[in-house]
Amino acid sequence: MDTTTTETKKMGKKEDAGKAGHPAAAAPAAARKAGEMLSGSETVLEILLAEGVKTVFGYPGGAIMPVYDALYNYQDKINHILVRHEQGSIHAAQGYARASGKVGVVFATSGPGATNLVTGLADAMIDSTPLVCITGQVYAHLLGTDAFQETDVINITTPVTKWNYQVTDPVEIPTVLAKAFYIARSGRPGPVLVDITKNAQIQTAEYPGYQKCTHIRSYRPKPIVREEYLEEAAKLINAAQKPFVLFGQGVILGKAENEFRHFIEKGGLPAAWTILGLSALPTDHPLNVGMLGMHGNYGPNVLTNECDVLIAVGMRFDDRVTGRLDKYAKQAKIIHLDIDPSEIDKNVKTTVPVWGDCKETLPILTRLIEKKTHPEWLETFHQYAREEMELCINPEIHPTSKILTMGEVIDQLNTLTEGKAILVTDVGQHQMVTCRYAKFTQSKSNITSGGLGTMGFGMPAAMGAKLGAGDRTVISISGDGGFQMTLQELGTIMQCQIGLKMIILNNQFLGMVRQWQELFHDKRYSFTDIQSPDYVTLAKAYQIPGKRISERSELKGALKEMLDTKGAYLLEIMVGKENNVFPMVPQGCSVAEIRLK
Amino acid sequence: MSKQEFTLTVYTENQIGLLNRIAIIFSRRKININSLNTSPSEVPGIHRFNIVIDEVEEVVKKLARQIEKQVDVLKAYYNTNDEIVWQEMALYKMPTDAVTEKVKVERLLHEFGARAIAIRKDYIVFETTGHREETDKLISFLEPFGLIEFVRSARVAIIKDSQGFHSKVKEFERREPGEEVIENEFLDKQEEVFSM
Ligand SMILES: Cc1ncc(C[n+]2csc(CCOP(=O)(O)OP(=O)(O)O)c2C)c(N)n1
Numbered sequence: 001m002d003t004t005t006t007e008t009k010k011m012g013k014k015e016d017a018g019k020a021g022h023p024a025a026a027a028p029a030a031a032r033k034a035g036e037m038l039s040g041s042e043t044v045l046e047i048l049l050a051e052g053v054k055t056v057f058g059y060p061g062g063a064i065m066p067v068y069d070a071l072y073n074y075q076d077k078i079n080h081i082l083v084r085h086e087q088g089s090i091h092a093a094q095g096y097a098r099a100s101g102k103v104g105v106v107f108a109t110s111g112p113g114a115t116n117l118v119t120g121l122a123d124a125m126i127d128s129t130p131l132v133c134i135t136g137q138v139y140a141h142l143l144g145t146d147a148f149q150e151t152d153v154i155n156i157t158t159p160v161t162k163w164n165y166q167v168t169d170p171v172e173i174p175t176v177l178a179k180a181f182y183i184a185r186s187g188r189p190g191p192v193l194v195d196i197t198k199n200a201q202i203q204t205a206e207y208p209g210y211q212k213c214t215h216i217r218s219y220r221p222k223p224i225v226r227e228e229y230l231e232e233a234a235k236l237i238n239a240a241q242k243p244f245v246l247f248g249q250g251v252i253l254g255k256a257e258n259e260f261r262h263f264i265e266k267g268g269l270p271a272a273w274t275i276l277g278l279s280a281l282p283t284d285h286p287l288n289v290g291m292l293g294m295h296g297n298y299g300p301n302v303l304t305n306e307c308d309v310l311i312a313v314g315m316r317f318d319d320r321v322t323g324r325l326d327k328y329a330k331q332a333k334i335i336h337l338d339i340d341p342s343e344i345d346k347n348v349k350t351t352v353p354v355w356g357d358c359k360e361t362l363p364i365l366t367r368l369i370e371k372k373t374h375p376e377w378l379e380t381f382h383q384y385a386r387e388e389m390e391l392c393i394n395p396e397i398h399p400t401s402k403i404l405t406m407g408e409v410i411d412q413l414n415t416l417t418e419g420k421a422i423l424v425t426d427v428g429q430h431q432m433v434t435c436r437y438a439k440f441t442q443s444k445s446n447i448t449s450g451g452l453g454t455m456g457f458g459m460p461a462a463m464g465a466k467l468g469a470g471d472r473t474v475i476s477i478s479g480d481g482g483f484q485m486t487l488q489e490l491g492t493i494m495q496c497q498i499g500l501k502m503i504i505l506n507n508q509f510l511g512m513v514r515q516w517q518e519l520f521h522d523k524r525y526s527f528t529d530i531q532s533p534d535y536v537t538l539a540k541a542y543q544i545p546g547k548r549i550s551e552r553s554e555l556k557g558a559l560k561e562m563l564d565t566k567g568a569y570l571l572e573i574m575v576g577k578e579n580n581v582f583p584m585v586p587q588g589c590s591v592a593e594i595r596l597k
Numbered sequence: 598m599s600k601q602e603f604t605l606t607v608y609t610e611n612q613i614g615l616l617n618r619i620a621i622i623f624s625r626r627k628i629n630i631n632s633l634n635t636s637p638s639e640v641p642g643i644h645r646f647n648i649v650i651d652e653v654e655e656v657v658k659k660l661a662r663q664i665e666k667q668v669d670v671l672k673a674y675y676n677t678n679d680e681i682v683w684q685e686m687a688l689y690k691m692p693t694d695a696v697t698e699k700v701k702v703e704r705l706l707h708e709f710g711a712r713a714i715a716i717r718k719d720y721i722v723f724e725t726t727g728h729r730e731e732t733d734k735l736i737s738f739l740e741p742f743g744l745i746e747f748v749r750s751a752r753v754a755i756i757k758d759s760q761g762f763h764s765k766v767k768e769f770e771r772r773e774p775g776e777e778v779i780e781n782e783f784l785d786k787q788e789e790v791f792s793m
Contacts, residue, residue, distance in 0.1 A: 158618050159625065163668040166613075183668055217769040218610050218671045342662035 034209030040170030040201045041070035047177040050210035057089035061109025064136025066201035084488035088460040090120025095461030100468030106133040111149030121160040126451030130189035140168040140197040162190030170205040182213035187221025188340045223355035234368035244307035249276035250314010259362040268373035272300035276450040279440040289381040293321040295432040299384030301591040317347040327590035403576045410437040421473040426458030426482035429511035456485030480506040490542040502570045539570040546570035598653040607646040610669040634751035683754035687732040690746040
């Protein structure tokens, strides 16, 4: 790594930037000039500013104290959110990244601080979320001595990071951090961790100025687009009688929502989404046929095994989507568009692979396909939808029993938000119900832990989403189990005054596990009966207004009150204890064996 | 498809931690590495791994893609034994009396192409280079004569078709690498792919 460059380039900051410093600040903050001697910690903050970072989620501790000390002078430029647990910080950064499309940034100390990030890293890795996590580490001379709060963070996080690196010399910081941001956000995004030893934070080095990283010779974020493949793909699509499109988060990450819409509209192609693809296409789009997978819609699952050409865009054929693989779309020719070459043929064998960024490949494909409609084929989806409506959806959103269902809550919420809010879910039944019933009008509106299924993700992620989403309404929807996993972040919401709306759908059970116990384990409810605290009182302790309801007559009013209240609000809704989410593709079954009850 | 021996050749940056990053791609899938060699390649600054595993081709192909996906990896190839030339080195420590007294031993060492690389009063160390079966054969031959210690190196392999990595590295260093570098294996097998 060439770090000796002394090019004197001013950073892109106003000359007077330092004047607005914190009152107690001794030194002017930001816009330090190339050639100045800076501590490693100041360099970290300068690079963050140069990368356009405005929000950092973190928690201090011994090994990262020099960075926090430097941060004291940067408080007017960087909004640091002090969380209550490092897991909260990384989920918040994930929510921030997913709502804003920017890189989420986390600070944590060594040892326990860093190990508390692991769940979030794994989650961000599997859901392709761009993060840069900066962890403090013991002094370089203490590495490997079992020093106080020393853990081998690099090796612990290797399987759950796109890239990680340990800095022991302040001279490395500018290039390593520029590289970290480039790797996190380019190609298939992912989490990056930079571990900085305490001496490297303290020692000074000549600041070379900020140099954006745009190329790493061993890293190819985007495969070159080969038109010959797109021509083959177009031939298959043009000849198809029953084409079917599956789309995932690749469309959102590629910022290719419009390109995608033009593609399906020209080809008249019915399209179904994975839960991470949700909201890339408005819910009421006539070609949006619904959700794939275990708790997805009836038609999309059954018809996967009847289509003649399956076009997968930016999705990875997760087992929760495919069900039993040897009975998955065997009749279909498969076209797979993906930016990550290792996804092609990983789970499902492709007929025509299309490597590349779908922002580039989709417009070419759209140009090559014929304008068509497939009214009869689309009607088949509608037939299945009507059946599902009668057997599953109507009973869920217009129940005959007095007891509230999760589905009717989401349905009511749709009406009140007009599909404009960002919904952040935790993991379990409420997650599946929200994804199934929520209506969205714009992209990046559904944030959930898809690949890892991390309970405790929802509320902290929503906190981050609120900070990344500007004026949009952000609502977290959690179960009574998952909310209790990270509820310490109520403290963060209080202190940083984050205007987040929280809904707890309380079924007094670890619902999703209870559902499996009911269906597959003879109703042996082994340790799924879970008690809750009085959430409204708890919220009150954190100065957050709230309410508990259990009657249908209160639902609309309570939701409205929540939405109309300025600032944070917690709404606990008591729902049926033993309701199930259907349809369901039981594990180990083919998508065609989907059960409606 | 049945399992067979594959040799992966991986060109990487010289980066601390990368060995672990590559090794866990195998261990995560519970795949045993039979042999692993890593050393500088012909290109300064670039390291070369040779990794030998027993697997079906389908799996090896996926592994190669997962390896190549790592930020600090430039390129990963995989080959069957017919596509490479390879050698392993072995060292054998024998009691000196056994070797000198039993002339037969010495003669056979010549037949196996062994060289004595250390001769002491109490022991002699021989070296051979060859394929696994050859070095294995010599062990079983020497054992009855009191083989004291044995060690074998990892496999080093050269891909028969390879043009080396010098020109490739130049391509990688370009901002927009040419098609040569972004080899698309599907393209080479176009007929096969599109007739599926
Ligand atoms: C960290 C973590 N632990 C355990 C699980 C397994 N799990 C999946 S869903 C679920 C139940 C969730 O219960 P709750 O939060 O009450 O939501 P509900 O299903 O009732 O809507 C559990 C325990 C998980 N996904 N994540």
